[in-house]
Amino acid sequence: SKSYNITLLPGDGIGPEVISVAKNALQLVASLEGFEVAFEEMPMGGAALDAVGVPLPDETLKSAKQSDATLLGAIGGYKWDNNEKHLKPETGLLQLREGLQVFANLRPATVLPQLVDASTLKKEVAEGVDLMVVRELTGGIYFGKPRGFSTNENGQEIGFNTEVYATYEIDRIARIAFETARKRRGKLCSVDKANVLEASMLWRKRVTAIASEYPDVELSHMYVDNAAMQLVRNPKQFDTIVTNNIFGDILSDEASMITGSIGMLPSASLGETGPGLFEPIHGSAPDIAGQDKANPLATMLSAAMLLKYGLGEEKAAQRIEAAVLDTLNRGFRTGDIHSAGHKLVGCKEMGEEVLKSI
Amino acid sequence: SKSYNITLLPGDGIGPEVISVAKNALQLVASLEGFEVAFEEMPMGGAALDAVGVPLPDETLKSAKQSDATLLGAIGGYKWDNNEKHLKPETGLLQLREGLQVFANLRPATVLPQLVDASTLKKEVAEGVDLMVVRELTGGIYFGKPRGFSTNENGQEIGFNTEVYATYEIDRIARIAFETARKRRGKLCSVDKANVLEASMLWRKRVTAIASEYPDVELSHMYVDNAAMQLVRNPKQFDTIVTNNIFGDILSDEASMITGSIGMLPSASLGETGPGLFEPIHGSAPDIAGQDKANPLATMLSAAMLLKYGLGEEKAAQRIEAAVLDTLNRGFRTGDIHSAGHKLVGCKEMGEEVLKSI
């Protein structure tokens, strides 16, 4: 029977708790669908800094590269916040994304009917929101050179970064976005700041050029400031959004909060070939770490994305997705999404209920 | 008696309509408070492109520089959207900001009790929101060099921009922000991406250093992605926000939409010395231009900011602010903020009602 290697990166804060729950779910659906999964658990982020002094040990990157897919919990915490840049947990995450060349970050933001009240938006604005942010993940200002510190002609210290995109980087993320939109409702909105930035002007030009390969997808363009407004005004207008690394960072977090249930949202980071990286979009939540309070559903749904996009095991993915919905329908809620009339459970118990539903 | 020169830049779209209404209000409060105002109306944006072929004619910049303050309507429109960069209306606005050296952009976002229902956020989340975004306006990626287009080592076209801040640029905007917070509720949140960008690391370091001059102001730091979330989750947590040019562009628009009444929001752009620039934060709304449908209140309130920050005429400013509230209390609404039970009026009539209230 088929067998897959999965690298697990529990990371920091609530990471280990949510990963352990998701691991059980992967194990179970594998046995039900008749394939094998072998796990390799590796240190990453603050945990790796404490253990071996770097945020992404070589062995961790090697394991991720040689795996069929990697599932990450979360990284970071107050303890390492004032570290120098090369010793920040976040730097390890950026090195992992770059090392795996996962340039396409898919971030769905869906308002589940069960959780529509969790949104701070009015019910009629929030209900039915179902959008996907396709964020470029290995380019732009996150990786652009030159970068660093220097002194200007007046002897003043300066800090600088470079926002830069080459045509091939834009073309490949645009294609992923058009493919994604095609499988959804056929609408793609490209977000940029082409009225000011040259990097955005090239972005808009290339996205427009690639559009001719996808005549069935309806393309529109929007400035990033307007997009930040429109997500609040009427998020339902969006189907698929494609944008650069930094705008995608901001807009996908805004979109996730619009759903009101950030503890529910998964993400997939994919490359041209090679294994993908899957992670919940929430952070390491150090304030509730180790207290069995975390919501493991975002990691469960990330495991489902891993099965679907990473291994091509659609049926196993659907089993997890259906089980998550069923568990919500049966009234179980962790603290972050709890409201009157529902059963408040911890991370472990939520995990066990999902296993029952599977 | 005192006399002030005010440059008026009607600009494009609804710009001329809202400026003409605000001009009457300035005229009226001047006569009531016993000072004179002389207006010089100059072309700017698309209107200037059509008239003389550049978005900011030299005479326009000269008039603004020699004035005591400048009031701008709005610029831009579909007609000029595909112009080359140096022939875009937006480029004229950036040249004006740079020419006047107005590095501090104050953008209040307030939910008025009269208009709380206009927000897409739940009433309990929206009511009482009263925050101020202090955006750096003449630096960062908007103006950083090098910028442009080039080819990389593989012969691929690239587009690039430079995000760069020098200590003096951060120090001066930080001081304005601390002063602003001190006059408000004493809380300042500095927004950056210091976990990734060197320009943000320097930003955080300098803001932290300047904080020692303002021991009475409580300073916090937040990453921009988190700030975009927190504005949706709980906007009331914010008093004053200080951030760079591009993050300020995005977050101030998001914040303004949270109030639900973007047609109500003014802005002030101030320099170290020299005249300021005052403008509504809404755009030129070409779809309703010339139809007497625009909401002139944002421009009225911008005129109030001009009186207060630009001319030091606090009492005249208060007259306009009070009149705007009184007009709302008397039930008058333009289309963008209209709801059942209120009197729907056009731009001109709204202007006349404010004059009556004054």
Ligand SMILES: CC(C)[C@H](C(=O)O)[C@@H](O)C(=O)O
């Ligand atoms: C932790 C940080 C470096 C990261 C990013 O900015 O990409 C995070 O915010 C995310 O969105 O995954």
Ligand SMILES: CC(C)[C@H](C(=O)O)[C@@H](O)C(=O)O
């Ligand atoms: C028109 C554009 C150049 C401008 C900006 O990005 O600064 C606008 O969005 C604003 O916020 O005033």
